[in-house]
Amino acid sequence: MLALQPYLSAGLLVLGYLLFCLWCYRRVLSQTRLFKPAADDNPVILVAYASEGGRAQQLAQHTARRLSGPAQGQVECLALNQLSLGRLQQLQQLIVVASTYGDGEAPDNGRLFLPRLAAATLPGLKFAVLALGDSDYPQFCAFGKQLQQQLMRCGAQPLFDLVCLDQQQPEQQPLQHWWQGLAQAGLYADTSDEVAATLSDAARPQLHARLSQRRLLNPDTDADGLYELQFQPEDKQPGAWPLWQAGDIAELTLPARPGQPAQTRQYTIASVPEEGVLRLLVRLQHQTDGTPGLGSGWLCQQLNIGEQAVFTRLDNPGFHAPDDNTPLILIGNGSGLAGLRAHLAQRPASSQNWLLFGERSPYQDAIWQDTLKDWLNDGRLQHLDLAFSRWHGEDGEALSTQLSGQLHSGYVQQALQAQQARLQHWLQQGACIYVCGSRVGMAQDLDEMLTTLLGEPMVEQLIQTQRYRRDVY
Structure with missing residues (x-):
């Protein structure tokens, strides 16, 4: 057996020589990227x-x-x-x-x-x-x-x-x-x-358009009117309008008033460019003295058919759609159906979509029923849950033949609670939750309900991974 001592001694001598060389050239080496101090x-x-x-x-x-x-x-x-x-x-x-x-x-x-x-x-x-x-x-x-x-x-x-x-x-x-x-x-x-x-x-591209249609969707309601407005581009040539996508916002420039600068109001777009119109869903607001709101009053009452409106398209990436293959849970109330409708219009027919929508009464406030029924029948909507806060279950069978989807008494967050098992299943399949509508009330209560049903860590994870998005106002 060979003795190891000579080899160990030689190795130590070589190692010592290398360390001596590194020490001698330390200043030169420190100029290189490899040895440059991190500081x-x-x-x-x-x-x-x-x-x-x-x-x-x-x-x-x-x-x-x-x-x-x-x-x-x-x-x-x-x-x-x-x-x-x-x-x-x-x-x-x-x-x-x-x-x-x-x-x-x-x-x-x-x-x-x-x-x-x-x-x-x-x-x-x-x-x-x-x-x-x-x-x-x-x-x-x-x-x-x-x-x-x-x-x-x-x-x-x-x-x-x-x-x-x-x-x-x-x-x-x-x-x-x-x-x-x-x-x-x-x-x-x-x-x-x-x-x-x-x-x-x-700078953002502008949309010049004329009002072509205005329709009151809830004429018998005891609440504020909800209006659908459609605008046509002045120039009908291809490319006349800057394209938008579901989730984007139309910022209306209101006519200037004497002594005051021009003001703007923002509305989530309810259509996609392929439909050929810019569609809005606007609630006629009233101020404390009873006068109509500045923006909603101009759109719903003062602007005449055929007259011009000027919008600026606001890109809203925080509410843009996920991948077409991602299941989508859409939740909203009132005029918030605008942003949810745009997402459904943009999604392919083969996509998985579930809509939960809340309003006051199934008799006066069930809006866009024809469109929702068509999407439910052709498979674009797999599930539709309608919650009515001022309905207590009366005439349930008769209403079920008139309205599409499953009816709930109460608010939209309570309808979600009733469908907790489906919510869990859809989230396990990678679904995203998109919320559009009133910030005070609906969005806050829904946030609390999701925390109750899923736990705070899960809700934070959904926010962190951008699977829980909101367009609320």
Whole structure:
């Protein structure tokens, strides 16, 4: 047997020689990519957005494109919900573009983020927040302000003061502050034309159309009227209208009034381009003094057949359709049927769809029954559940012959509770839940019902994976 001692001694000598060489050339090797210290690498800049109607996402993506380049290192853009606490604690720089909707609420793709900061410590993070809001609401830019305050409580350092942008009257000055702040922080070099570029990138195509049909869908109701409006393009040539998809929004530009700037109102589109019309479903609103709402009053009462309306198409990626092969659970009430109808019109006949819709009375408020019946008969709808809050089960057999689907007494969330087994089965098959309608009442109660039926972790997972989406107002 050969002795191992000579081989071990030789190996140690070779290893010692190699280590000596590495030590001698350590400065040269440290200049290479392989041995460059991590602290010298350009840090990743993460741009996160919380977007309800697509505007904040668009601005975030624009910002990420402008920041990207060899001098700034890698730039990543994602929804705020996708930013985990672990990832956040590793970041050095965070740029946030966040909108606010409703009574100071976070958009759905950002509502999971603030709770994650409750016990976080972020002393090494530098950040900037661009807050979007509507100055017509008292809680102007509230979510963006909450983000700024909470990040500072966690020890993060703002690169510059919070910038608030009014979506109703977007001015150049806030955007100028935004780009100047990024430049002073060393994240962007040239701001000379950036405001103009931002506004140009955010420009949206307009839809010029004339009202061709207006129909009151619930003439006998004791509630506010629900109107179907159809608009025809002025230019009937192909490509005259910018195309939209289910989930997108038509922003109406109202005629200017003396002493007041032109105002806008937003309505979820109820049709798809293949139908040849822009269809809206509008509830005639009334103010506290009884006068009609500004937007709904103009559309439902003042605009005459044949007269022109000007819309801007708002891309709403947060409510766009999933893959055609994904089962879809559509839930809504009132004028929220607009967005749900568009999704059903866009889906192929072979797709799996389940609609749960709520209104007040089956006698006066069962709208678009012919269309729903056709879709139920041809298989586009596998299940249809109709919930009526002011119906207590009387004339059930007679109503079942008149109305399609299964009738329920109560609200739409109670109809979902009655179909809990089906809900579980559809979700196990990978279904997505899409909700459209009133934020106060229906959407909030439905959120609580889903938490009761599925558990809070499951609901958060559905939100995180974008299988639970809402277009609520």
